[in-house]
Amino acid sequence: MKVYNSLSRKIENFKALEREKVTMYTCGPTVYNYVHIGNLRTFIFYDTVKRAFKLNNYKVKHVMNITDVDDKTIKGAIESKVSLKEYTEMYTKYFIEDLNKLNMDMDTRITKATDNIDEMQKIIVKLVKEGYAYEAQDGIYFNISKFKNYGKLSGMKVDGIYSRIKNDQYDKENASDFALWKYWDANDGEAYWKGELKKGRPGWHIECSAMSMKYLGKTIDIHCGAVDLIFPHHENEIAQSESYSKQKFVNYWLHAEHLLVNNQKMSKSLNNFYTLRDLESQGFNPLSFRLMVIDSHYRNKLDFNFENLRKYEKLLAKIDLSIKALIKVEKYEEKEDNYSRIQTKQKIDKEIELFKEAVNNDLNTHESLQHFLSLLDLADEKTKKAKVDNKEFLMLSAAIGKMNDFLGVYLAYEIPQEIIALAEEREQKRKQKQFVEADLLREKISENGYFIADLPNTFVITKKYLD
Numbered sequence: 001m002k003v004y005n006s007l008s009r010k011i012e013n014f015k016a017l018e019r020e021k022v023t024m025y026t027c028g029p030t031v032y033n034y035v036h037i038g039n040l041r042t043f044i045f046y047d048t049v050k051r052a053f054k055l056n057n058y059k060v061k062h063v064m065n066i067t068d069v070d071d072k073t074i075k076g077a078i079e080s081k082v083s084l085k086e087y088t089e090m091y092t093k094y095f096i097e098d099l100n101k102l103n104m105d106m107d108t109r110i111t112k113a114t115d116n117i118d119e120m121q122k123i124i125v126k127l128v129k130e131g132y133a134y135e136a137q138d139g140i141y142f143n144i145s146k147f148k149n150y151g152k153l154s155g156m157k158v159d160g161i162y163s164r165i166k167n168d169q170y171d172k173e174n175a176s177d178f179a180l181w182k183y184w185d186a187n188d189g190e191a192y193w194k195g196e197l198k199k200g201r202p203g204w205h206i207e208c209s210a211m212s213m214k215y216l217g218k219t220i221d222i223h224c225g226a227v228d229l230i231f232p233h234h235e236n237e238i239a240q241s242e243s244y245s246k247q248k249f250v251n252y253w254l255h256a257e258h259l260l261v262n263n264q265k266m267s268k269s270l271n272n273f274y275t276l277r278d279l280e281s282q283g284f285n286p287l288s289f290r291l292m293v294i295d296s297h298y299r300n301k302l303d304f305n306f307e308n309l310r311k312y313e314k315l316l317a318k319i320d321l322s323i324k325a326l327i328k329v330e331k332y333e334e335k336e337d338n339y340s341r342i343q344t345k346q347k348i349d350k351e352i353e354l355f356k357e358a359v360n361n362d363l364n365t366h367e368s369l370q371h372f373l374s375l376l377d378l379a380d381e382k383t384k385k386a387k388v389d390n391k392e393f394l395m396l397s398a399a400i401g402k403m404n405d406f407l408g409v410y411l412a413y414e415i416p417q418e419i420i421a422l423a424e425e426r427e428q429k430r431k432q433k434q435f436v437e438a439d440l441l442r443e444k445i446s447e448n449g450y451f452i453a454d455l456p457n458t459f460v461i462t463k464k465y466l467d
């Protein structure tokens with residue numbers, strides 16, 4: 001597998017620390033509000049990284065943090081007059097719902113910053129003891145001049161004059177000493193911890209170092225985020241972790257580009273954002289957004305607009321229909337290998353090979369999607385003939401399933417019994433040439449959110465997608 005490593009600024013051959021195992025840490029959301037679809041683009045990227053390793057038969061150990069204490073969460077909780085815990089748990093719940101709607105592989109250890117305060121304190125105490133960190137009047141800070149490799153990830157230089165920053169909203173232009181531990185002040189309300197350090201709370205960066213080292217080890221294979229995290233967040237994570245452990249923190253740093261709106265980064269502060277709920281309330285299926293993200297390369301910026309999303313909604317409908325039709329169509333068994341069977345096998349083998357090549361070439365999801373779609377075209381050709389050789393069906397469905405294990409764009413769902421009954425009734429009416437009644441039934445099915453497509457000898461029911 002080849003991946004682009006932000007640390008070397010090169011595409012590199014991936015080599016795991018331990019054979020066939022991958023340790024992967026991804027920076028999760030700050031749960032002070034709903035996440036927006038820009039954040040979700042990054043989370044879909046994490047998901048494809050994980051699935052790519054699984055496709056290559058690695059066992060992946062994946063940890064993602066939830067930032068449930070910082071300036072914004074504390075402010076939000078106080079303004080809403082609820083406890084920090086109650087406030088952040090509500091948005092964490094919505095976040096997990098979004099992940100499920102986007103068909104993420106949930107084989108992830110999701111861990112909250114506030115459950116790991118002791119580990120953070122332990123690191124900070126050692127950093128102070130060894131002279132990497134110092135106490136100021138309002139907290140404990142990391143002294144960036146003490147870490148000689150400061151800037152190795154981002155290229156940021158530390159030359160002489162630099163300042164000290166307490167906020168979680170960090171200065172992106174200048175290197176500064178950053179807060180590891182912030183002493184309590186009245187703005188923090190009930191959000192404070194004691195333990196080995198004076199009453200206060202952690203800075204933002206220290207949580208990821210603590211959780212990554214605690215759950216995955218002092219050196220890990222992969223750490224992901226979006227490009228805005230390279231500096232200062234990831235640079236600071238490296239500084240504090242490597243000063244603490246005297247070991248390399250991460251072998252491969254993978255960063256995704258931003259989702260844009262009218263050529264500007266989608267963000268809360270610019271108020272140009274949409275949530276997944278906004279898309280759903282306009283009738284879109286969440287997976288059409290997943291499809292949109294996967295169709296572009298993670299290292300390219302992606303401009304979001306609704307016309308484009310409509311295109312993916314249509315593609316999603318086609319994928320759903322092609323797969324359901326292949327499953328539904330009548331099967332028969334050829335006695336021996338014939339020309340069609342051999343040809344189908346050759347075509348599938350070729351597509352699978354090209355598919356894997358694309359995935360392993362720094363996650364070329366766009367290309368891999370094309371190979372998936374060409375197998376669906378082949379499936380359409382077969383189903384049009386009303387009968388499919390069972391061997392060909394098994395080969396095709398296995399290959400489509402394998403590709404979907406990576407892409408995650410097809411998600412099986414139940415069709416309610418009432419809808420199936422209505423569809424069968426409609427089929428009867430059609431056979432009896434009672435077309436008016438049949439159309440009324442189709443309408444009724446549609447009003448209930450489902451769609452019927454007629455195949456040569458049968459029919460398929462899918463969810464209704466936007467036209």
Ligand code: AMP
Binds near residue numbers: 257265267
């Ligand atoms: P936050 O909740 O702000 O900590 O962000 C969660 C993740 O979303 C981080 O990895 C951010 O870098 C990422 N992110 C924020 N805005 C965007 C955007 N417009 N496009 C892609 N990723 C983003």
Ligand code: ZN
Binds near residue numbers: 027
């Ligand atoms: Zn982080």
